[in-house]
Amino acid sequence: MRIIKAGIQDSVQDRGRYGYQHLGVNPSGAMDQYAMQLANALLGNETDEAVIELHFPASVILFTQPALIALAGADLSPSINGEPVPLYQCIVVNKNDALQFHRPLSGARAYLAVHGGFSMERWLESKSTNLKAGAGGYRGRSLQKGDEIELNSKKDYSSLLPGKNFRILPWTIDHAADTGPREIFVLPGNEWDRLTAEAKRQFTTTPFLITKLADRMGYRLGNEPLAMLPGGELISSAVNFGTIQLLPDGKLIILMADHQTAGGYPRVAHVITAHHSRLAQKRSGEALYFRLTDQARAEELLQKQQQHVRQLQHACLLKLQQYV
Amino acid sequence: MKEPPLSYHIFPLGDSALTVDFGNRMDEAINRQVIARFHQLRHQQLPGLVEVVPAFSSLAVYYDPVFIRKWVKEGQTAFDYVSTLLLELLRTETGIQEEQSRLVRIPVCYDPSLAPDLEEMAQAKELSAEQLTTLHTGRIYRVYMLGFLPGFAYMGEVDEQLMTPRKQQPHPVRPGSVGIAGRQTGIYPFASPGGWNIIGRTPVQLFNRNRALPTLLQAGDRVQFYAIDKYEFAHY
Structure with missing residues (x-):
């Protein structure tokens, strides 16, 4: 082609x-x-x-x-x-x-x-x-x-x-494998507890707008600055697709597929893998609503999603056999 | 050389990776153990493990949670499983006797035409350009980790007189540029916006996608820079 x-x-x-x-x-x-x-x-x-x-x-x-x-x-x-x-x-x-x-x-x-x-x-x-x-x-x-x-x-x-x-x-x-609420589920990051109580409330209850700076590397969010408790500087370490970092100005960035391999900003949360799809389909100007979940739930949702894909793949293979 | 075991803690990095943190600092002894554990884990090829990524003082382990959940006990998560496995593993010896450390010599041209921040830095430090060059070439640096860009090596530590904070605003940086940020020195393999203070440029290719091992440097390597002039740079 x-x-x-x-x-x-x-x-x-x-x-x-x-x-x-x-x-x-x-x-x-x-x-x-x-x-x-x-x-x-x-x-x-x-x-x-x-x-x-x-x-x-x-x-x-x-x-x-x-x-x-x-x-x-x-x-x-x-x-x-x-x-x-x-x-x-x-x-x-x-x-x-x-x-x-x-x-x-x-x-x-x-x-x-x-x-x-x-x-x-x-x-x-x-x-x-x-x-x-x-x-x-x-x-x-x-x-x-x-x-x-x-x-x-x-x-x-x-x-x-x-x-x-x-x-x-x-x-x-x-x-539409999961028909639940269209919130973005996140797991707390290692620096989650560096957010003040008010910042945590803000994170879990207010919308976060995706700015124009949103591409395959990451999404910058246009939030009201989140307040952090004092804590030492972090030395660079590996990050992950979906890692939400808190920038020095109090704004958030979500790392996407082309993210750098390491970073030194506080990792306040991580978007669960099962919801990367939702996140990847959001555009600049759209709002994100975060909801905290736990490791077990995140893994279950991903497992369900992958089972669904496998079932569809088998069903489609059978259908296709009549044609090719 | 046998080193005392380090204390560490393990935390999740989302639902598909975890970090083993050995202390959040730039320290050669810690980094040596991080790299040793990195080699150990890569060598063992544990099922369900996707990859291992070493940093200054931590090791990230990426895993396939759905694959691992096939054999975890009821009520246990893939994270529980992998962290337990790592706790057991970290109690054992790495089995790696001595770090296989290569010494890589890298030519750098410190001519101000290739080093936009050299003169300002020298002035601020009350050093001549030659003294600055001598200080930078006078040490063997350790590659602590690769990151930021493909093949970008974080090296340290530079002489105290050379320590310079990262710039407030990133500037466009040419490929091969050699920079200083804080106690670290590094080389940009590609053109990129960057905040390091650029004091020279190397004609050597840091990243070659056609090689099986595409990076010139790897974590654990030792690096020494040597000065070349503009003519040598152009004809390298």
Whole structure:
């Protein structure tokens, strides 16, 4: 497939590059791992197969051969040859079909997966694009006009096409696995108790607006400064996706997929992994509501989410067997 | 060399990692044990462990909580399981006799044209540029950890006369720039905004994505800088 118009920052991402943070190589990976897994599950792929992460305005993509694809994550009102197409369904596209995205209706990042995955070399065991190192993914950078991305699958999908038009396969999946409150669950960080009682109350009861400084590295929040009890300076140590740090000015930053490997700011909390998906789909100007939870609940929610993905993957594989 | 066991405490770093903290300070003896434990853990390849990341005085252990929950007891969390495992492990010897420490010599050009903060720093310290260079090249530094950027090594400690606080505002920094912040010295592998005081530049590539080990330096290495002139820099 070919990029015929570049988006603002679309890149190839997978589960992330782990095992190299001790060299300062940040993990990268899809911001919304859950949406990436669902897009792959629909196609019966391994759930951590590389996908293309799209932001609005997104790339326009031309398929240079018939292919089986799926979209997940943000609804950026996708169309093929101008006809609207759904998220969370398999679509057989024909040669010369053009996929584009018109309006950001909900969420921040959409994911495009193809049956069998994209063909590209792994760098340090991952296909994720590391923009800082200029390595991994497609030439170590975000996608640009003229880029040609090879697909792994050598299957001929043209037999699935009734005519010249693309075809939407007739099943979808339950992608809203957890229907609970849309709060962001967090675990207390090691410096949680450095917040004053009033700051703790503020943290758990007031909305936190995402500022314009929100990207794959992190989200800066535009909160009223949080007060801290006096405490010694922290020496740099490793951080994690979802770590919420308190900056010297009392504002918060949430570390996202392209976070630095280490940091020295107080870690007041960590967003639970099961809610990274919610967080990744929030845009600048939206509000976050934090709610404290505990380790057991965080792990259970993640386990449930992954079980759900696995079940969908099996169900989709069975459905797909009638076609490919 | 055998070192006395250090006290430490373990705390969660979210739901997929934990930190073993040995004391929140820049201390060579602590860092030596951190690196030894890092090698020990990497060597053991415990199931469910994703990776281990050493810092100045702590070790972060990343794990797959869903994978680990397959065998934890009722009422136990993956965090409980991994921290118990680590507590047991930390009671054992590392099995690493001596730190395998490489000495890496790195050429640096201290010409003011490549060192935007050199003259101001020298003035503030009432040193000549040559004295400053001599102080910086006169020591062997330890690489305490890598972080911030791929291949960025935090090294220390610099001579007391060279200690300079980080700048208030980050400035654009060129790749290869050698800087000082507090008691530390470091090299920027890539162009980046940065707050370190830049006193020179190296022509050596700190990060090469085409190598199996892409970084020139690793935690535990020893580094000595030596001065080169502009001509040598340009023709390196």
